[in-house]
Amino acid sequence: MRRGVHFEPSFPAPALTTATFRQGVSYAPRGALAVLAAVMLWFVAPARGEEPPPGAARRHHPRPRSVLLGHKAGVDTIAFAPDSKTLASGSPDGSIVLWNVAAREPLGPPLTGHVKGVTSVAFSLDGNTLASGSADGTIVLWDVAARKPLGPPLIGHAEGVTSVAFSPDGSTLASGSDDRTVILWDLAARRPKGRPLGGHTDWVASVAFSPDGRTLASGSADRTIILWSLAAGRPLASPLGGHRDWVTSISFAPDGKTLASGSNDRTIILWDVAAGRPLGPPLSGHRNWVTSVAFSPDGKILASGSADRTLLLWDVATHHALSSRLIGGHRRGVTSVVWSPDGETVASGSDDKRIIIWDLGREASRR
Template identity: 40%
Template sequence: MAEGMGLLVGGRYRLIEPVGQGGMGRVWRSRDEVLDREVAVKEILLPPGVADEQRELLIGRMMREARAAARLNHPGIITVHDVVEHRGAPAIVMEFLSGTSLGVEIQRHGRLPVERAARIGTAMADALAAAHAAGVLHRDLKPDNVLLAGDRPVITDFGIAGMADATVLTLSGMAMGTPRYMAPEQIEGRPVAASDLWSLGATLYAAVEGVPPFDGPTLTAVYAAILTGEPRPAEHAGPLTVVLDVLLVKDPDQRADAEATGRALAQVLSELQAPAPPAPAPPEDTVAVPPAVETTLPSSPSTEPTRPAERADTPGRWSRRTVLFGGLGALAAVAAGTGVTAALWPEPSAGQADTAGRHGTGTQPSSPSPHVVRTATYARTLTGHTEWVTSVAFSPDGKTLATGSGDKTARLWDASTGSPVATLTGHAGIVQSVAFSPDGRTLATGSDAAMLWDVATARSTATLTGQKYSVNGVAFSPDGKTLATAAGEATVRLWNVADAGATATLTGHTSFLESVAFAPDGRTLATTSADGTARLWNASTGAATTTLRGHKGIVFSVAFSPDGRSVATAGDDKTVRLWDVATGRPTATLRGHTEAVKSVMFSPDGLTLASASGDKTVRLWEVSTGRSIVTLKGRFKQYSYSVAFSPDGKVLAATGDEVACMWTLD
């Protein structure tokens, strides 16, 4: 029988059996006798010979750290229920999870498949983002502190991380845990949030390579390697290599943050899950599909059970935040600034309505003769951008096309000829979104910040700053007086277009935002997020009215139907979903794409829906039946990002790779 078995800790936690032992403590499977539930109790082992004064200091610090960890509520972070004192040392009470650590998996298998490592890393980055937002650092992230509970990676030991930093190591004279995953600044006693990202990079490196990036025969040698050396070149990381390079930058100020890292890892995962490309074939110039369902698709939209939308109990909170960074654009900038030669995967784009690109939406100014699109004839390819084209929008009069790109520019084109009209420069990052004002005189672009441009002169008229991370979506209100911007900090900000002043910030999503759209009447705002939801808001008060749940993974795009009664959303789960705005209930799930759907848009008459996907295709759907009626291949070799109908509904534009493609519709 193990020593301590059967003891009652803290007056309520009965120790049943030991399930783990490490340099910093022993973990017991235990029973909470008050709530009658299984828990894990971690006894902290203080260094031997610690003076009473130092012991009190360490215990006090540990109790504070554990209480801070108890405030965290995230599926990727183990839940801390309680912290008590036991035998003169802290004991942390946590949820009990069955599984093995990532460290054990590496020991068993040598190295993990890159796809599995990317999936684990994506979850870890999301968990770190939540912890950092709450002001909690881990400071001892390593494979042994990542529990693989089925398909759920869970970071453990937030509550005892303070024991592992350089200050405590110096005080105790004892190496607690391993230093191989510590950031340079942490070894020097200066841990910051970016230190956890270094440790994440080192952990993922070990996962795909089987060994940590730095090692040595002695503790001093390991420290020296981390402080002055370069990591061993990764041989098995594949597309993860560039992310690892950015995370293992020695200057913490030049390291990517958790949200940007999560985006990059999610995109790497999407790339790895993509099917092998078929043998190249020239795209069809004309596609005509009879009004029948493709054999690989259901004959009607799926009506799978989905939880009803949740009505918000309280209005969305209004707040103001500052600070900068730039999502994946920042990762690319960091890579360039540190000599890393790599092309980070572009951020997935999302949809728009006729006056908004990628993530925006707007009113439908024209009233074309209603009919479901049956044929699409390839018209032209627009070339000129030097990086992926993320977004596209038609001007309200249909004469001008706007595109945004990873080359940090937006471009204006003659929509009838495809000729370039102007190149808009001034952004420091990827131009994620473009949107025309309802009068067509102003263009909004989203990147490191949002900018407003005079369309006639192609000159910038205002820069809207104040949101963290990149601006992923922009949308004008139907009256043109307000601009909504969706940012990586999980907020939507509303701006007065006349003076470029911020009027309000809407919060409620729990992860970065992807898109934003106004309803045609301007009363409702819709947003989508990496938290797996879309939300509807009262545009006047900022109150969150409805949460739309059903997608699995990131929701990239949202668009209102022209009558404002429906919204369409597109997600990482390869589906397009339709929702009733009045009730918030799902009405259909459209299946057929084989990769994440990045963008959706209704035709001006509302009878046809267009979607763009990472499977390199654009699909047209009959809204009334949910049938896929046309599949367009374009000139896309890697992705199709964004899609837009012309105001008269006769032309479709889509972007992918470094080009925009146009079709005439009938």
């Protein structure tokens, strides 16, 4: 799921849905971002954790509530701050917007500092620092309150940075790259911890720390996932193989026992981390590439976004879709989905330049 070149699916769009996706590089002029806010939220009435009965689609039809508009060149990545009040979004024009979620408006002008597209953003667990990775090969650490970089960019990858993630204790940042490697950064020293982790045979699309901070997972276009021992600096076992196309996104469940992976093969696999094998057959439902997966804070629901312009919500226990139909609202491919830490909402970013906040309500968050 390379960011950049637009892809138009040839299949007909389902009702209430729309789509394009990215796969290369195309940028708007640096800093070319007009910020305005408009709102249109969506409410998703969840199903009961089983296959929906006939006619259920009508009962669980999503209703519009709200959308954030402002990006000129699409939205490639989004992340919630730990307090669920702030959302960061990155764009292929190299800009980052910090949003006041309650007010549904930007917290000032865009942050600019990258010379190519922003591919990944992540907040530290205290919410004070935002990391942004870019196709320009650099990582910028931002002081969220001051809205300025915390020193010069981190430079270590030979090609574009595709994914960034903070360790649970906030001392380390992991970055994946088009150069097929993962770098672990000592944030206090602002330098890599040892040599880059090399094991993938194609570009690294996604990195994620386990909740206990002992393991790092990396998903790659080589169709595999590697689980790395951070203490030893090497793989825990052979790569996890099960997808038939690029692994585009990975996410650990809050208990660290399950890992979800999304792929360009249109499926999602739930993995038993300890056993290193799938927990049943792949989850199928999307009509195009799965671009993003994210567990709810309680680990009971998995959200997935796709190049088919839609989202799906999955019951992790039953492996069934909670929603009775593909959840549509975007006009182009969904590039990123994230849960708010309070479990009340899911946000989705898209090539259509919009961010939709999906209000799941307390009933869904307590499932």
